[in-house]
Amino acid sequence: MPRSQLPRRDPALxxxxxxxxxxxxxxxxxxxxxxxxxxxxxxxxxxxxxxxxQNAATARPEHNFLGVEIAKKxxxxxxxxxxxxxxxxxxxxxxxxxxxxxxxxxxxxxxxxIYFPDPWWKKKHKKRRVVNETSIAGVYRVLAxxxxxxxxxxxxEYFESAIEMIAESVPQFGPPLPEDADExxxxxxxxxxxxxxxxxxxxxxPVYRVRFEKP
Numbered sequence: 001m002p003r004s005q006l007p008r009r010d011p012a013l014x015x016x017x018x019x020x021x022x023x024x025x026x027x028x029x030x031x032x033x034x035x036x037x038x039x040x041x042x043x044x045x046x047x048x049x050x051x052x053x054q055n056a057a058t059a060r061p062e063h064n065f066l067g068v069e070i071a072k073k074x075x076x077x078x079x080x081x082x083x084x085x086x087x088x089x090x091x092x093x094x095x096x097x098x099x100x101x102x103x104x105x106x107x108x109x110x111x112x113x114i115y116f117p118d119p120w121w122k123k124k125h126k127k128r129r130v131v132n133e134t135s136i137a138g139v140y141r142v143l144a145x146x147x148x149x150x151x152x153x154x155x156x157e158y159f160e161s162a163i164e165m166i167a168e169s170v171p172q173f174g175p176p177l178p179e180d181a182d183e184x185x186x187x188x189x190x191x192x193x194x195x196x197x198x199x200x201x202x203x204x205x206p207v208y209r210v211r212f213e214k215p
Contacts, residue, residue: 006049006077017088019079022068022095029103031064034091039064043104043142044113045097045130046070050078052115052193057082057090063110065090068097097130101138109142112149116196119155131162133169140170143214150179152193152209154200159208166212179209 026033031041040063047053047067057065067090069075075094082090093100117130131151139149153159163176181201192198200207 009080013080013083015079015083018082018091020093022093035064040110042111043109046117047078049195050081051195053090054081057087068093070096104142106141107144110144110147112139115152115194119158136166136170147214149212154205154207173212176210179211
């Protein structure tokens with residue numbers, strides 16, 4: 001299903017504290033460099049409209065959240081959600097997540113979240129998938145011991161191929177751990193992490209959820 005049209009953004013809303021261009025980021029991406037504190041840092045790849053980032057930052061104010069979205073208009077929309085809620089522990093980056101890994105120190109993240117990434121259906125385009133050998137090696141490197149990778153999709157082929165690829169390329173991750181749908185994690189009923197999850201569930205499309213924990 002294609003993405004729905006975004007609502008118009010309030011032009012009076014100031015996004016300076018919640019939206020960064022990838023080119024303007026500091027040379028090292030940490031809580032200290034981005035938020036000027038030492039809170040645990042979580043990273044969401046492909047934040048889309050920003051529902052998860054907004055809810056997670058609200059529910060866990062003791063953590064910082066960095067989201068990245070390659071589509072600038074969606075990054076700006078997600079940032080506007082954060083700005084409206086005056087969340088000072090979350091920010092969006094408009095850019096390519098793959099290129100950001102080289103600026104993230106080893107073992108500095110407590111979680112990486114990848115929810116409903118573009119499946120790139122055509123065989124010749126599958127190399128563009130965000131869950132690939134290079135990105136997973138980067139995820140493993142930046143996670144702290146005990147840190148978690150959360151991967152959800154409604155595309156069974158993507159799910160199965162990703163699980164197989166992770167087992168082969170980063171066996172240190174160990175076995176995948178099944179993950180259930182949220183139950184009031186963010187105080188909503190029903191609780192959905194992303195707009196894609198909400199749409200899939202409402203259309204009775206199965207959602208495949210898994211997490212990996214770094215030893």
